[in-house]
Amino acid sequence: MSPSGAEVLRQIKSRIEEVDPSEVRDRLSGGAVVIDVREAEEWAAGHLPGAVHVPRSSLETRIEGAVGDRSVPIVLYCASGNRSAWATRSLSEDLGYEHVSSMTGGITLWKDRGYPVEVPKFMSAEQRDRYSRHILLPEVGLEGQQKLLDARVLLLGAGGLGSPTALYLAAAGVGTLGIVDDDVVDVSNLQRQVIHNTERVGVPKVESAAATIAALNPDVNVVQHRLRLGPDNIMDILPDYDIVVDGLDNFPTRYLLNDATVRLRIPVVSAAILGFDGQLSVFKPYEGPCYRCLFPVPPPAELAPSCGANGVIGVLPGTMGLLQATEVIKLILDIGNPLIGRLLMYDALAASVTEVKVRRDPACPICSRAPEEITDDELGVFPDYEAFCAGAH
DSSP: OOOOHHHHHHHHHHHSEEEEEEHHHHHHHHHHHEEEEEEEHHHHHOOOOOOOOOOOOGHHHHHHOOOOTTOOEEEEEEESSHHHHHHHIIHHHHSSSSSSEOOOOTHHHHHTTTTTOOOOOOOHHHHHHHHHHHSSSSHHHHHHHHHHHHHHEEEESSTTTHHHHHHHHHHTOOSSSEEEOOOOOOOOGGGGGGTGGGGGSSSSSSHHHHHHHHOOOTTTTTEESSSSSTTTTHHGGGOOOOOEEEOOOOHHHHHHHHHHHHHHHHEEEEEEEEEEEEEEEEBBBBBBBBBBOOOOOOOOGGGGGOHHHHBOOOHHHHHHHHHHHHHHHHHHHOOOOOTTEEEEEEETTTTEEEEEEOOOOTTTTTTTSOOGOOOTTTTTOOOHHHHHHHHHH
């Protein structure tokens, strides 16, 4: 006679480690990974703070994305401790994870003890469907998607770089996109600025971009800033955002942006394009170099012409803009290895990528100082970078 399901479960529990919820609290603070193996609707009703969601139904195929190192301590839990027991046996005996345990009593006992439970913000059925491919990724999941929906990203420019970046951030569900641009759509823009179209020639770029984004994803709130960024308004705009996407095409404003974002500790995902060449880096204040560390002074004008003067292949801003969008998402989700302290250089004609390390300058006139000191004088005025860049030439 075959053993009953209850007998099999009893045998499994005799071979695995079970831990009391009180010990799980200690393990959480000690660096263990706590994994909720329940289904999505159960997770959405509430879960342990700091837990990672990997449903039991796909645990074996997705666990490596959540915990790649098999020596890391793992605690699994479910509603009552049964599914997590089966999952613990699978990870330890079949997949070779070295330190796996199951929480006794599951989240039911955890709640009975009065321990805290985190309830995710509600995500509609339509949103779950729209972002389903994100939710399947252990690195994103429901919690990560909610981070994207809560994020506020400012794009400087709705042109060649801003267009693809805005489209893909909107598609990804970044909840608030601010767009700064004082220009109108021109027919010469349409070769590369894919967020606009022929019917909108003459329309302000921020309005055109907002219309395209609204049609793509109604979840996204677009804040239109139809202005030129300058020292008189930058500190009014930036504090409302978590990350800045730099699609600027001039050094004075980039230096001003650097000063303001270092002062506010806001990371900047910066790209530049010309001809067939692109550059990309991430400047995260006080964790890596700033823009001024990379460019202490602007290069001579003949070495840094504009796209308007020298041209740019239309697909290049698409390539670099998508890389910018990728870096933004990594920063929001706190995953991967962002391009902090690294400058990526892309040669479209050679189909080659070169990476150069950029070190923080201990004598940098900006990031070597405390944030509150990054002003030109006691009135809190930023330097005159128009004059600074003109003098450098």
